[in-house]
Amino acid sequence: MSSAEFQSLSIGVEQGPSGPVLSVRGEIDTVTAPQLQVSVEQAMPSAGRVLVVDLSGVTFLSSAGLSVLVRAHQQADELGCAVRIVTNANTARVFQLTGLTETLRLYGSIDEARG
Numbered sequence: 001m002s003s004a005e006f007q008s009l010s011i012g013v014e015q016g017p018s019g020p021v022l023s024v025r026g027e028i029d030t031v032t033a034p035q036l037q038v039s040v041e042q043a044m045p046s047a048g049r050v051l052v053v054d055l056s057g058v059t060f061l062s063s064a065g066l067s068v069l070v071r072a073h074q075q076a077d078e079l080g081c082a083v084r085i086v087t088n089a090n091t092a093r094v095f096q097l098t099g100l101t102e103t104l105r106l107y108g109s110i111d112e113a114r115g
Helices: 033-043 063-079 089-098 110-114
Strands: 010-015 020-028 050-061 082-086 105-107
Touching (some): 020 033, 020 063, 050 110, 063 082
Parallel strands (some): 082 105
Protein backbone atom coordinates (compact mmCIF):
# COMPACT_ATOMS: atom_id res chain seq x y z
CA MET A 1 0.00 0.00 0.00
CA SER A 2 1.41 3.40 -0.91
CA SER A 3 1.38 6.28 1.54
CA ALA A 4 -1.15 8.03 -0.73
CA GLU A 5 -3.64 5.23 -0.02
CA PHE A 6 -3.14 5.24 3.76
CA GLN A 7 -5.37 7.57 5.72
CA SER A 8 -3.93 8.59 9.05
CA LEU A 9 -6.27 8.85 12.00
CA SER A 10 -7.64 12.20 13.11
CA ILE A 11 -9.92 12.67 16.09
CA GLY A 12 -11.81 15.82 16.96
CA VAL A 13 -13.70 16.43 20.20
CA GLU A 14 -16.65 18.72 20.77
CA GLN A 15 -19.05 19.06 23.66
CA GLY A 16 -22.64 18.18 22.87
CA PRO A 17 -25.72 18.81 25.03
CA SER A 18 -25.63 15.29 26.51
CA GLY A 19 -21.85 14.80 26.52
CA PRO A 20 -18.76 14.77 24.32
CA VAL A 21 -18.68 13.78 20.65
CA LEU A 22 -15.52 12.21 19.21
CA SER A 23 -15.37 12.65 15.42
CA VAL A 24 -13.03 9.98 14.06
CA ARG A 25 -11.64 10.02 10.51
CA GLY A 26 -9.26 7.69 8.71
CA GLU A 27 -8.14 4.16 9.45
CA ILE A 28 -8.32 2.43 12.83
CA ASP A 29 -5.79 -0.41 12.91
CA THR A 30 -3.17 -1.78 15.29
CA VAL A 31 -1.03 1.34 14.80
CA THR A 32 -3.78 3.93 15.34
CA ALA A 33 -6.02 2.10 17.86
CA PRO A 34 -3.94 3.34 20.84
CA GLN A 35 -4.62 6.92 19.73
CA LEU A 36 -8.36 6.15 19.74
CA GLN A 37 -8.01 4.51 23.17
CA VAL A 38 -6.41 7.63 24.66
CA SER A 39 -9.05 9.90 23.12
CA VAL A 40 -11.90 7.73 24.42
CA GLU A 41 -10.40 7.60 27.92
CA GLN A 42 -9.92 11.37 28.00
CA ALA A 43 -13.46 12.03 26.77
CA MET A 44 -15.29 9.45 28.92
CA PRO A 45 -18.10 11.38 30.60
CA SER A 46 -19.45 11.23 34.12
CA ALA A 47 -22.46 9.19 35.20
CA GLY A 48 -25.67 9.93 33.34
CA ARG A 49 -23.88 11.45 30.34
CA VAL A 50 -23.25 10.09 26.84
CA LEU A 51 -20.06 9.77 24.79
CA VAL A 52 -20.81 9.68 21.06
CA VAL A 53 -18.06 8.11 18.95
CA ASP A 54 -18.70 9.17 15.36
CA LEU A 55 -17.11 6.63 13.00
CA SER A 56 -18.86 7.98 9.89
CA GLY A 57 -15.48 9.21 8.59
CA VAL A 58 -13.66 5.91 9.23
CA THR A 59 -12.51 4.04 6.14
CA PHE A 60 -11.09 0.94 7.86
CA LEU A 61 -11.84 -0.63 11.25
CA SER A 62 -9.67 -3.51 12.49
CA SER A 63 -10.11 -5.86 15.43
CA ALA A 64 -7.83 -3.55 17.44
CA GLY A 65 -10.32 -0.73 16.93
CA LEU A 66 -13.22 -3.00 17.84
CA SER A 67 -11.42 -3.93 21.04
CA VAL A 68 -11.08 -0.26 22.02
CA LEU A 69 -14.81 0.28 21.46
CA VAL A 70 -15.82 -2.83 23.43
CA ARG A 71 -13.61 -1.72 26.34
CA ALA A 72 -15.13 1.76 26.17
CA HIS A 73 -18.62 0.24 26.35
CA GLN A 74 -17.63 -1.83 29.39
CA GLN A 75 -16.01 1.14 31.13
CA ALA A 76 -19.08 3.30 30.48
CA ASP A 77 -21.33 0.66 32.03
CA GLU A 78 -19.13 0.65 35.14
CA LEU A 79 -19.22 4.46 35.36
CA GLY A 80 -22.97 4.73 34.77
CA CYS A 81 -22.67 6.58 31.48
CA ALA A 82 -23.12 5.40 27.87
CA VAL A 83 -21.08 5.08 24.70
CA ARG A 84 -23.02 5.41 21.46
CA ILE A 85 -21.32 4.68 18.16
CA VAL A 86 -22.24 6.24 14.82
CA THR A 87 -21.44 3.92 11.92
CA ASN A 88 -21.17 4.16 8.16
CA ALA A 89 -21.68 1.37 5.61
CA ASN A 90 -18.13 0.01 6.06
CA THR A 91 -18.03 0.07 9.85
CA ALA A 92 -21.62 -1.17 10.23
CA ARG A 93 -20.67 -4.26 8.23
CA VAL A 94 -17.73 -4.97 10.56
CA PHE A 95 -20.02 -4.76 13.59
CA GLN A 96 -22.55 -7.07 11.90
CA LEU A 97 -19.92 -9.65 10.92
CA THR A 98 -18.51 -9.76 14.45
CA GLY A 99 -21.89 -9.93 16.17
CA LEU A 100 -21.22 -6.74 18.12
CA THR A 101 -24.53 -5.23 17.00
CA GLU A 102 -26.05 -7.05 19.97
CA THR A 103 -23.52 -5.64 22.46
CA LEU A 104 -22.77 -2.09 21.40
CA ARG A 105 -25.15 0.84 20.91
CA LEU A 106 -24.96 1.63 17.19
CA TYR A 107 -26.62 4.50 15.34
CA GLY A 108 -26.85 5.79 11.78
CA SER A 109 -26.28 9.48 12.57
CA ILE A 110 -25.00 11.81 15.26
CA ASP A 111 -28.52 13.17 15.78
CA GLU A 112 -29.86 9.66 16.46
CA ALA A 113 -26.97 8.93 18.85
CA ARG A 114 -27.47 12.16 20.78
CA GLY A 115 -31.24 11.53 21.04
